[in-house]
Amino acid sequence: xxxxxxxITPDERQASPAVxxxxxxxxxxxxxxxxGVIWMSLFLLLPLCMVVYVSxxxxxxxxxxxxxxxxxxxxxxxxxxxxxxxxxTVRIWAIVLTATLLVGYPVALFIGLFVKNKxxxxxxLVACVIPFWTSFLIRVIAWxxxxxxxxxxxTILLQLGMINEPLTFLLFSEFAVLVGMTQIYCVxxxxxxxxxxGRIDPSVIEAARDLGASFGTxxxxxxxxxxxxxxxxxxxxxxxxxxxxxxxxxSLSGRKVNLLGNIIVSQVGSLKxxxxxxxxxxxxxxxxxxxxxxxxxxxxxKEM
Amino acid sequence: MNAGPLRPVLAIYTALFLLFLYGPMIxxxxxxxxSQGGGPQFPIQDWSIYWYEHLLGLxxxxxxxxxxxxxxxxRSLALxxxxxxxxxxxxxxxxxxxxxxxxxxxxxxYLVILxxxxxxxxxxxxxxxxxxxxxxxRAWFSTAFVLHVVYTYPFAFLVMLAIFNRFxxxxxxxxxxxxxxxxxxFRRVTFPILFPGVLSAAxxxxxxSYDEFARTLFTAGSDLTLPLAIYGTFSVEIYPNLFxxxxxxxxxxxxxxxxxxxxxxxxxxxxxxxYKGQEDAT
Numbered sequence: 404x405x406x407x408x409x410x411i412t413p414d415e416r417q418a419s420p421a422v423x424x425x426x427x428x429x430x431x432x433x434x435x436x437x438x439g440v441i442w443m444s445l446f447l448l449l450p451l452c453m454v455v456y457v458s459x460x461x462x463x464x465x466x467x468x469x470x471x472x473x474x475x476x477x478x479x480x481x482x483x484x485x486x487x488x489x490x491x492t493v494r495i496w497a498i499v500l501t502a503t504l505l506v507g508y509p510v511a512l513f514i515g516l517f518v519k520n521k522x523x524x525x526x527x528l529v530a531c532v533i534p535f536w537t538s539f540l541i542r543v544i545a546w547x548x549x550x551x552x553x554x555x556x557x558t559i560l561l562q563l564g565m566i567n568e569p570l571t572f573l574l575f576s577e578f579a580v581l582v583g584m585t586q587i588y589c590v591x592x593x594x595x596x597x598x599x600x601g602r603i604d605p606s607v608i609e610a611a612r613d614l615g616a617s618f619g620t621x622x623x624x625x626x627x628x629x630x631x632x633x634x635x636x637x638x639x640x641x642x643x644x645x646x647x648x649x650x651x652x653x654s655l656s657g658r659k660v661n662l663l664g665n666i667i668v669s670q671v672g673s674l675k676x677x678x679x680x681x682x683x684x685x686x687x688x689x690x691x692x693x694x695x696x697x698x699x700x701x702x703x704x705k706e707m
Numbered sequence: 708m709n710a711g712p713l714r715p716v717l718a719i720y721t722a723l724f725l726l727f728l729y730g731p732m733i734x735x736x737x738x739x740x741x742s743q744g745g746g747p748q749f750p751i752q753d754w755s756i757y758w759y760e761h762l763l764g765l766x767x768x769x770x771x772x773x774x775x776x777x778x779x780x781x782r783s784l785a786l787x788x789x790x791x792x793x794x795x796x797x798x799x800x801x802x803x804x805x806x807x808x809x810x811x812x813x814x815x816x817y818l819v820i821l822x823x824x825x826x827x828x829x830x831x832x833x834x835x836x837x838x839x840x841x842x843x844x845r846a847w848f849s850t851a852f853v854l855h856v857v858y859t860y861p862f863a864f865l866v867m868l869a870i871f872n873r874f875x876x877x878x879x880x881x882x883x884x885x886x887x888x889x890x891x892x893f894r895r896v897t898f899p900i901l902f903p904g905v906l907s908a909a910x911x912x913x914x915x916s917y918d919e920f921a922r923t924l925f926t927a928g929s930d931l932t933l934p935l936a937i938y939g940t941f942s943v944e945i946y947p948n949l950f951x952x953x954x955x956x957x958x959x960x961x962x963x964x965x966x967x968x969x970x971x972x973x974x975x976x977x978x979x980x981x982y983k984g985q986e987d988a989t
Contacts, residue, residue: 428807435804436815439797439860443818446853447825450833457836467839510724513717527721534728536960538918540937541953545731547945548738553748555734586727618713639824647826647921654941664828671925676836683832690826 451687458680467676475677479685485666489685492646492663495580496693499645500638502585507592507637514593515600516626528597531590539587543654546583550574550655575657583651588644592637599633600626635700642693646686663689732957739950747947758951771946775936782847783917783933789848790855790916795908797856798863799901802871823861827921830854835925850926855916862915863908870904902974910967914960 461470479485510531518524534542549555550573557569572578603626611621649664663686670679742753743766760766764773801819805812834854838845845851878900882892920934927935933956940949 429809432804432807432809435800439801439819439864440815442797442853442860443822443857446834447822447830447857448818450830450837451825452833453836453840454829454833506724506727509717510721513721517714517717530725531728534732536914536964537732537957538934538937538953538960540920540934540941541735541949541956542732544937544941544945544949545735545953548734548748548950549731551748553746555730555749558749586731590728643824643826647828649828650921650938650941664826667828667832668924671832671835676839679832680836683829686826686829694824 454680454683454687456680457676458684460677460680462675462677465674475681479678479681484661485682488661488663488666488682489689491660492686493689495577495584495648495652495660495662496642496645498581499584499588500641502581503589503592503641504634504638506585507589508596508634511593511596511600511630511633512626515597515630516603524601528594531593535590540650540654542587543583543651546579546586546655547574550579550582574655575659577656577660579655580652580660583655584645584648587651588641591640591644592634595636595640596630596633599630603629631700635697639694639697642697643690646690646693732953735950736954739947739954741947741950745947747945747950758947759955761948762951762955771948774940774948774952775931776933776952779931779933779936782930786847786852786855786932787913787917789852790859791909791912793856794859794863794912795905797860798865798867798908799905801860801864802867805868806871806874806876819861819864821861822857827854827858827919828924830857831922831925838926845926845928847923847927847930847932850928851923851932854922854926855919858919858922859912859915862911866908866911867901867904870901874900899974903971906967906970906974910963914963917960 457467458475459471459473460475461468461472462475514524514527518527547554551557552569552571552574554574556573557566560566561569607625608621611625616624647664649662649668652660652662652665653668663682666682667679667686670676670682737751738747738749739758740754740756741747741751741758742755743757745752757766761771762774762776764777801815805816831854834850835845837843838850843850879892879896882896883889887895918934920932920938923932923935924938931939937949937952
């Protein structure tokens, strides 16, 4: 029984065509990967390291000097402005994440589970994605004529007699930022969740129903657990984008909402590079924590 | 699925959702036809294409300054084109490499994906700091360009990875062993399988780069790209010329989408015709 394997000596095995080919393939893979890895190291990892490094530099009025100090960190962490920016960023992120999930999940449920016609399913998904072919900044600015005191929503409410004077909290407020971000980012929730719900084997649901399960039971015991990877992937997308945001807040909050991104932009504008770097490191820590938490729940590479 | 009243309720909800998605853009499109005297809100005083003329520099001088679209449009197109070419090449090479099992595949995968995950404002800041230290001048075609590739290359990589996952290498080998030259094999076997992926990756890269501005903000130097020109108007009062611009740029993106669709369709059409022809020959 062992005679077959014992006939091959180690030398012969090394020279076997399969092994030679494997080694050749591996060299080829290495060669193909090198440009990409170099590009990412030079233009992604190096700049990120630079942010961490510069956060410990000495900030003078208009310049930075490579003398290491923790002065910027001390100043950042003792300033109410910066600390409140951290709190605002986390708060806005949490609200927008919840809002995108609550707004997006029923849509994903409808498209993925209730629409049986494949063409209609695709058409609905495409309809969700098409707004992305409009410039991001234009989509942000489009909320101004909607929410302003003379905007569409106030006009309609006035005409209906539901209010007597225009609502002023709609635009240039945190509310405007939340609405704008929810609208712009909820598609990143709808997509992955629809994908996961669409993958559920119909016979599983059929079996559950034959065994007398109500829709509520089917939803809680089958659909929701199986769609969870989609929720997590969507949550990662939304989180990363919302945490790094500054344009929506700059355009719709009237400077009332200052996210860490806005802090970075304004500090760079006044050449306070070290403070900008500190804000950048804080932002990186928050994002890393969020993604690590999410990846604990699902292996992104397996889902892709 | 039969769940009583849930189905119609969800259908209505989805319709409202689409209204939520499209409403602001529809309003913006309507308001772009506001007359010269009208502001960026209802009511429409008079329908006109004044703000389109204003945008294109055809209108008489007015109190509203013209949007700086000319040069920035060309720069954005050139930047998007450069980014597309490099991203697709890098993405295809990396995805091809991932067809072989090798040590360190996990870290390399995450390194590439990191490019689309890291917020633009962070890499932008890092790149600005780096060019400060190295005393490099920042410009849209250098510092901004490399960051755009960092952002779009992961998308191209993922698209090509999906294509290669479905690509059985034995089809290539079969063609070769049947005596077809490597050039012919590439043209008749490899390329047709890869082409839809390349086209999709290119479309992704182009639109993402064309619209990208967080990564450009700190790295473009003095010459503005299109999104930067738009961002500049955020701090001042807005006029309907911005809305007119929004409509035109959306139409441009849709044109790209249609070209993509036609290329895909034409391509798959040619494939099936060729296949039919071969059937006739036998």
